[in-house]
Amino acid sequence: DPAIIFDLGGKFDKSFNEAAFNGAERWAKETGGSYRDVELQSDAQREQYLRNFAEKGFNPIVMAGFSFATALETVAADFPDTKFAIIDMVVDAPNVRSVVFNEQEGSYLAGIAAAYAAKGDTVSFVGGMDIPLISKFACGYAEGFKSVKPEGKVIVNMTGTTPAAWNDPVKGGELTRAQKSAGSEVVFAAAGGTGLGVLQTAADEGMLSIGVDSNQNYLQPGSVLTSMVKRVDNAVYDAFTQGENLETGINVMGLSNDGVGVAMDEYNAALITPEMKAAIDEATAKIISGEVVVHDYMSDESCPAF
Amino acid sequence: MSVQSEAGRQATAAPTASTAPIDAPAIELRGISKAFGPVQANKDISITVKKGTVHGIIGENGAGKSTLMSILYGFYKADAGTIHIKGQEVQIADSQAAISAGIGMVFQHFKLVENFTVLENVILGAEDGGLLKPSLAKARTLLKQLSDEYQLSVDPDALIEDLSVGHQQRVEILKALYRQADILILDEPTGVLTPAEADHLFRILEGLKEQGKTIILITHKLREIMEITDTVSVMRRGEMTATVQTADTTPEDLAELMVGRKVLLHVEKKPATPGAQILEIENLHVVDEQGVERVKGIDLHVRAGEILGICGVAGNGQTELLEVLGGYQNGTGTIRLNGEEIDLTGKNSDGQSRRARGISHVPEDRHDEGLILNFQAWENMVFGYHHAPEYQKNRFLMDNAAIKAMTQESMTKFDVRPPNPKLEAKSFSGGNQQKIVLAREIERNPDLLLIGQPTRGVDIGAIEFIHQQIVHLRDAGKAILLVSVELDEILSLSDRIAVMFDGKIMGERLPSETNEGELGLMMAGIAEENPGEAGQ
Amino acid sequence: MNKMPKWADAVLIPLISILLAFLLSGLVIMAIGKDPVMAIKTMVQGAFGNSNNIGYTLYYTTNFIFTGLSVAVAYHARLFNIGSEGQAALGGLGVALVCLYVPWPHWAIALPAAMIGGAVFGAAWAFIPAYLQAKRGSHIVITTIMFNFIGSALIGYILLNYLKVPGSMSTESARFGAGAHLPTFHEMLAPFGIEFNKNAPVNVSFLIALLAAVGFYFLIWRTRLGYEIRAYGQSETAAKYAGINPVRIVVIAMLISGALSGLMAINNVMGEAERLIDNAVEGAGFIGIAVALMGRNHPIGIVLAALLFGFLYQGGGELSFWESIPRELVVVIQALVIMFTGALDNMVRAPLEKLFIALNKKKEA
Amino acid sequence: MDYLTIIQILDSTVRLATPLLLTCLAGLFSERAGVVDIGLEGKLLAAAFLAGAAASVTGSIWIGLLAGVAGSLAFSMIHGLASITFKGDQLISGVALNFLAAGLTVVVGQSWFKLGGRTPSLPTDARFGEWNLPFSDALANVPFIGPLYHELISGHTALTYMALLAVPLSWWVLYRTRFGLRLRAVGENPSAVDTAGVSVVRLRFAALVIAGVLCGMAGTYLASLAAGFVKDMSAGRGYIALAALIFAKWRPWYALSATMLFGLLEAIGNRYQSITMGDFTIPVQFMQALPYILTVIILAGFVGKAIPPRAGGTPYVKER
Numbered sequence A: 001d002p003a004i005i006f007d008l009g010g011k012f013d014k015s016f017n018e019a020a021f022n023g024a025e026r027w028a029k030e031t032g033g034s035y036r037d038v039e040l041q042s043d044a045q046r047e048q049y050l051r052n053f054a055e056k057g058f059n060p061i062v063m064a065g066f067s068f069a070t071a072l073e074t075v076a077a078d079f080p081d082t083k084f085a086i087i088d089m090v091v092d093a094p095n096v097r098s099v100v101f102n103e104q105e106g107s108y109l110a111g112i113a114a115a116y117a118a119k120g121d122t123v124s125f126v127g128g129m130d131i132p133l134i135s136k137f138a139c140g141y142a143e144g145f146k147s148v149k150p151e152g153k154v155i156v157n158m159t160g161t162t163p164a165a166w167n168d169p170v171k172g173g174e175l176t177r178a179q180k181s182a183g184s185e186v187v188f189a190a191a192g193g194t195g196l197g198v199l200q201t202a203a204d205e206g207m208l209s210i211g212v213d214s215n216q217n218y219l220q221p222g223s224v225l226t227s228m229v230k231r232v233d234n235a236v237y238d239a240f241t242q243g244e245n246l247e248t249g250i251n252v253m254g255l256s257n258d259g260v261g262v263a264m265d266e267y268n269a270a271l272i273t274p275e276m277k278a279a280i281d282e283a284t285a286k287i288i289s290g291e292v293v294v295h296d297y298m299s300d301e302s303c304p305a306f
Numbered sequence B: 001m002s003v004q005s006e007a008g009r010q011a012t013a014a015p016t017a018s019t020a021p022i023d024a025p026a027i028e029l030r031g032i033s034k035a036f037g038p039v040q041a042n043k044d045i046s047i048t049v050k051k052g053t054v055h056g057i058i059g060e061n062g063a064g065k066s067t068l069m070s071i072l073y074g075f076y077k078a079d080a081g082t083i084h085i086k087g088q089e090v091q092i093a094d095s096q097a098a099i100s101a102g103i104g105m106v107f108q109h110f111k112l113v114e115n116f117t118v119l120e121n122v123i124l125g126a127e128d129g130g131l132l133k134p135s136l137a138k139a140r141t142l143l144k145q146l147s148d149e150y151q152l153s154v155d156p157d158a159l160i161e162d163l164s165v166g167h168q169q170r171v172e173i174l175k176a177l178y179r180q181a182d183i184l185i186l187d188e189p190t191g192v193l194t195p196a197e198a199d200h201l202f203r204i205l206e207g208l209k210e211q212g213k214t215i216i217l218i219t220h221k222l223r224e225i226m227e228i229t230d231t232v233s234v235m236r237r238g239e240m241t242a243t244v245q246t247a248d249t250t251p252e253d254l255a256e257l258m259v260g261r262k263v264l265l266h267v268e269k270k271p272a273t274p275g276a277q278i279l280e281i282e283n284l285h286v287v288d289e290q291g292v293e294r295v296k297g298i299d300l301h302v303r304a305g306e307i308l309g310i311c312g313v314a315g316n317g318q319t320e321l322l323e324v325l326g327g328y329q330n331g332t333g334t335i336r337l338n339g340e341e342i343d344l345t346g347k348n349s350d351g352q353s354r355r356a357r358g359i360s361h362v363p364e365d366r367h368d369e370g371l372i373l374n375f376q377a378w379e380n381m382v383f384g385y386h387h388a389p390e391y392q393k394n395r396f397l398m399d400n401a402a403i404k405a406m407t408q409e410s411m412t413k414f415d416v417r418p419p420n421p422k423l424e425a426k427s428f429s430g431g432n433q434q435k436i437v438l439a440r441e442i443e444r445n446p447d448l449l450l451i452g453q454p455t456r457g458v459d460i461g462a463i464e465f466i467h468q469q470i471v472h473l474r475d476a477g478k479a480i481l482l483v484s485v486e487l488d489e490i491l492s493l494s495d496r497i498a499v500m501f502d503g504k505i506m507g508e509r510l511p512s513e514t515n516e517g518e519l520g521l522m523m524a525g526i527a528e529e530n531p532g533e534a535g536q
Numbered sequence C: 001m002n003k004m005p006k007w008a009d010a011v012l013i014p015l016i017s018i019l020l021a022f023l024l025s026g027l028v029i030m031a032i033g034k035d036p037v038m039a040i041k042t043m044v045q046g047a048f049g050n051s052n053n054i055g056y057t058l059y060y061t062t063n064f065i066f067t068g069l070s071v072a073v074a075y076h077a078r079l080f081n082i083g084s085e086g087q088a089a090l091g092g093l094g095v096a097l098v099c100l101y102v103p104w105p106h107w108a109i110a111l112p113a114a115m116i117g118g119a120v121f122g123a124a125w126a127f128i129p130a131y132l133q134a135k136r137g138s139h140i141v142i143t144t145i146m147f148n149f150i151g152s153a154l155i156g157y158i159l160l161n162y163l164k165v166p167g168s169m170s171t172e173s174a175r176f177g178a179g180a181h182l183p184t185f186h187e188m189l190a191p192f193g194i195e196f197n198k199n200a201p202v203n204v205s206f207l208i209a210l211l212a213a214v215g216f217y218f219l220i221w222r223t224r225l226g227y228e229i230r231a232y233g234q235s236e237t238a239a240k241y242a243g244i245n246p247v248r249i250v251v252i253a254m255l256i257s258g259a260l261s262g263l264m265a266i267n268n269v270m271g272e273a274e275r276l277i278d279n280a281v282e283g284a285g286f287i288g289i290a291v292a293l294m295g296r297n298h299p300i301g302i303v304l305a306a307l308l309f310g311f312l313y314q315g316g317g318e319l320s321f322w323e324s325i326p327r328e329l330v331v332v333i334q335a336l337v338i339m340f341t342g343a344l345d346n347m348v349r350a351p352l353e354k355l356f357i358a359l360n361k362k363k364e365a
Numbered sequence D: 001m002d003y004l005t006i007i008q009i010l011d012s013t014v015r016l017a018t019p020l021l022l023t024c025l026a027g028l029f030s031e032r033a034g035v036v037d038i039g040l041e042g043k044l045l046a047a048a049f050l051a052g053a054a055a056s057v058t059g060s061i062w063i064g065l066l067a068g069v070a071g072s073l074a075f076s077m078i079h080g081l082a083s084i085t086f087k088g089d090q091l092i093s094g095v096a097l098n099f100l101a102a103g104l105t106v107v108v109g110q111s112w113f114k115l116g117g118r119t120p121s122l123p124t125d126a127r128f129g130e131w132n133l134p135f136s137d138a139l140a141n142v143p144f145i146g147p148l149y150h151e152l153i154s155g156h157t158a159l160t161y162m163a164l165l166a167v168p169l170s171w172w173v174l175y176r177t178r179f180g181l182r183l184r185a186v187g188e189n190p191s192a193v194d195t196a197g198v199s200v201v202r203l204r205f206a207a208l209v210i211a212g213v214l215c216g217m218a219g220t221y222l223a224s225l226a227a228g229f230v231k232d233m234s235a236g237r238g239y240i241a242l243a244a245l246i247f248a249k250w251r252p253w254y255a256l257s258a259t260m261l262f263g264l265l266e267a268i269g270n271r272y273q274s275i276t277m278g279d280f281t282i283p284v285q286f287m288q289a290l291p292y293i294l295t296v297i298i299l300a301g302f303v304g305k306a307i308p309p310r311a312g313g314t315p316y317v318k319e320r
């Protein structure tokens, strides 16, 4: 059986971990198979749980989150016959599949959507904890926005520096209000539980918002412009489906293979104008073709668009 | 001596009154027992108090006096026994019930809210209606009446913490009167009072008695018993051992009843043979934290082998004088010990350096200063001297075994009961706590012993012992500076007496050539310095 | 004269309290539709079942011993140090700096240096609140809470801007050199022919923690400083009378407290992670409060309480691992244990006391 | 900084300060009665959870408020049981309650809603709406006072106005009523209250009931503002309220200023996350820590010694 370990945020974080969980559930439902999962409490448990699973013969073992890299490096070597999949990080081992996402590409599209939706030239971003991964989202978003409105302004705020920043919807709401009063019309939330407060406040304040990781359009129908979906669910689903014969190596999930994207559904149909749609499609094509390369913040920890 | 040990029990035989007879006793306790865990504080106690009388209760520390009265006041619940007030059996489940039965109590440690005003304290628990304003207004007028009637004047708007102890006590009495108490219990009321205040209190009590109120008075001072009570009960180890008419007994008899042996009520001492000057104080000033000048230029000296007694009404600078000498208050001026000047400020002015130079100090307040109540006796026995080399095992560790052995010895020597070094200080009675402090300070064999209120709240047996120890130290050629509000004590212990008033020395007297009256006047700042007497 | 024999006070009451806590926890487990007997089995098995599990239990225990001792030292001086969390975090920074910037040849040299680094940084983080309390009367409870927040912001900033490995996703420092690797129980016990799981994170720091507990005992009950700390804690006025300088005691007690918290980093940062991770303390500072209070501020009590919490942490983790019980259930069990052993112990004590008094009376009669 | 920005920052201050204020007043009643309450955080969380849960199920935030208050009250009563009835350690009890709330909200939430401890999102009509005071819209465009009235004074939720009203009310109760006198007395010297014939236990429980109600309101406010419960959403506000309480020297009006100050600092921190001055950029982390740093500075410089109620933290034990 396959197994999956969720990161400290917990499997119901309405975003990253939850997407992974959904992928596993979808697999279980479709194949009738069963799998095991566990949530972390502490950093020291990463290696412990990996081993627990490996020792009990679970295969493949998927872990949601870059923080598992260090633990996986040692464990993978100890269990050469077990296949592992790590999401959001590259671990160089013969029995590991590393799934990384080009979040910047999806965020770029979100930025374009924001640029078209905004009447003025200011949009904003609320991040959760201040870590490079979140800046990667912000940077792509800003680039996309500026590709449409080069003189425009993107306000970037982070909720905090501790893990509590993932679970403070009230503060998320306040940041959103502050951004609104600074002129922002569209806010992109990449902030876990905090993001729920952002989406809520945006709806209350008559702003548009953009969800993250999972499709969050339904959370505030008519107010969520779109969601920058990161198909972690697909990554998990794939890994589970391939089972013990999991293909190892690096697996980049970008626009080209539907790894990231912006969600279009009945909840936001009314918000998507034809021009916006056209611009998004065009950018998608250009990114896939390589004509446009969206800057990856993680590559040099800086962002030309800020 | 006509001891009616059976008095209590005889009273029990009186007809159980369903209809109260006119002259039913104000209070009748029958068979009261109370245990605190394994401690039997009261054993089958019966007592009858007639209306309109003053009834005294005496007994050693820990005999169970406070417990008995607290039961009557509903503070503790008795394990067994019944309470009859004016012939009616009453259930006193809490203080509210006691108050409605007309009982008021002034506890040994006042039950006042320090940062409330007098008025607020008085109405607390006895307010009329949900809003304070009418209650406060009513209390204000009533208080005025009461204080006029009984000479109990206090400023109704003063904060309790700003009042002297004597005034705080008045507030406690006013509280009881405001609640229309006609039975008033006072637990060691004079322990903290100056003689003048105590006299004032007794006048108030006389007044109350004349009004037909019944008063129960717990005290360690036989003089007070003789002076104002009509009957007196003696308690020992939780039992009521005797109840007698005050007129039929003598202090000596009472003391023997209490302690179970003959007690010396006056101090036996040889005349002093003063030697070299140990302590010299010149022009000492002390300003406290609030910026009030407490000591205003004092000159004093104490010789080896003499006891200098300082008397004065509390709050006239004696406390600060001791504190400066003991090293935990800063002052200005000159102090010399054995001819060498002492640092009054800076690094070497703390208690540790004072002790290192041979000054020992028995502080006025054993609970807050002299002892750590939660420390065991042996730990308390080196308190302040814990840096002394003889208590160190090596550079890092203290020699606990040696300290315990030393404590055991001192406790035996000073007759601390029980002589168990491992008991926490708080589980000793007041007198025994005081003996621990004394043992610690005297056994250091200091050149100068500072000693404040050595016998406050201590029973007669212990007082006798403590006084003997002080005299022994003097006879060993040490200098002793004694501060006490007890004129008796000052007069009988001191070789020389200085009176303090308003931060200054009003004058010095020899005990043989003065009396309570003169000292009392000087303490009030009235008498003038008589140049002929004190100069030497 | 005593109401109760010592053993009843020290052993019986905590035992009954823990039992009650587990009983109630069992009800909660039943309420969410699981089998409590199974759960307790899983927890015990998960915490002590094999050397791997024991290794994890002891690893957590080590953290809690350090923070528990830290809180207790301050408590003896009547200072309520809520700041262990932040002090331990800063200790982590100290340890990381020591380990990162010096190419240590051998752990035996690296460890003392790291201990100094952790202790100094932890103490430094306690110093300001201590100084403000002593000199300005600023309430130490607030200032230490504030310093927890400030500390986490500071560590985040330093990690992100100075220590992070460029190009890495995680907010964490580079891995320490091999010379800073602390021997785990596996490595320590192997020479004696004892097989201990090689993956368990428990390491030589555990022994250091026990030493710290012994040191704590001597400090508090055998030295002059400890005597003064306790005296000050019991009564400030009496301490002044005895010539004990309050400012000095407050500052020193807090420095020691901070240093003990900081020392925790040799376990989690140097011993386990071998690099500095963001939020490496993970609430151990707060658990330290419970450990100190439950351990009655005595080293033996603290070690036992730390072990109990280590058990709850590890056993609870296994419980959520194997039984798919939400990991927060462990927090509930912890809460109940703290409640019953810490705050509600009179509930157990009062009837027991009565029982013993009655028994004694019977014996006497 | 223009006028409108200031108004908006102040508006944000009021929103952020409201839960702090209610929680702080809760702590005030409890601690004034001599029961130290570091379990505020837990009560806040428990209330937020139950409020969110009840409001999402019933669709009425008022029922949510009832549930939130009930939850917080239950926690208060456990605290009372431990620290008043059984004379246990108040700090331990508080710590335990904080753990209990953190765990129980998620465990129960998961078993009820299967959303990982979250409650479903609250629709707009299951949240507190903004109250527009009379003439608010009419005055909106009047210069100066228009924005002041429309943005800042008007347009908050019912709970905000209740919180603000709670300040004078608390003051009045504490200083002008019999109950208040007794409550303050029991926090200073319980034996004085006892010997005056008033039940210490009952008074302290009454104080805890008030604390429970106020904390319940604060938790409900959080749940309403964030439109639902998310685990750990109290995010340390209980501790901040405790800090504010000490800051306020246990007095109602000061509590208002203290919580407003904390709210203001946070509002400013939210708005100006990084400030660039020439070549030097003040890091975000610094701005985020600023409220805490300022608290320490103010505490060190201006407040000095705050004297807590004297009997605080110690159970009232008559017989040992």
Ligand SMILES: Nc1ncnc2c1ncn2[C@@H]1O[C@H](COP(=O)(O)OP(=O)(O)OP(=O)(O)O)[C@@H](O)[C@H]1O
Binding pocket: B036, B037, B039, B040, B041, B059, B060, B061, B062, B063, B064, B065, B066, B067, B068, B429, B430, B431, D318, D319, D320
């Ligand atoms: N609240 C209490 N809890 C436990 N034991 C108590 C309590 N109060 C008094 N005791 C014990 O009961 C006994 C009687 O104490 P009590 O205070 O009545 O003595 P007392 O005669 O008033 O002494 P003193 O002259 O020192 O005031 C003592 O042994 C004391 O230790």
Ligand SMILES: Nc1ncnc2c1ncn2[C@@H]1O[C@H](COP(=O)(O)OP(=O)(O)OP(=O)(O)O)[C@@H](O)[C@H]1O
Binding pocket: B061, B062, B066, B108, B426, B427, B428, B429, B430, B431, B456, B457, B458, D318, D319, D320
């Ligand atoms: N609550 C209590 N618990 C345990 N012992 C008590 C309690 N209250 C009093 N005692 C003990 O009862 C005895 C007498 O108590 P009391 O309070 O009357 O003090 P005391 O001996 O008169 O001392 P002082 O008059 O100096 O305060 C002492 O042994 C004291 O330690």
Ligand SMILES: [Mg+2]
Binding pocket: B065, B066, B067, B108, B187
């Ligand atoms: Mg007494």
Ligand SMILES: [Mg+2]
Binding pocket: B061, B108, B188, B430, B457
């Ligand atoms: Mg006494």
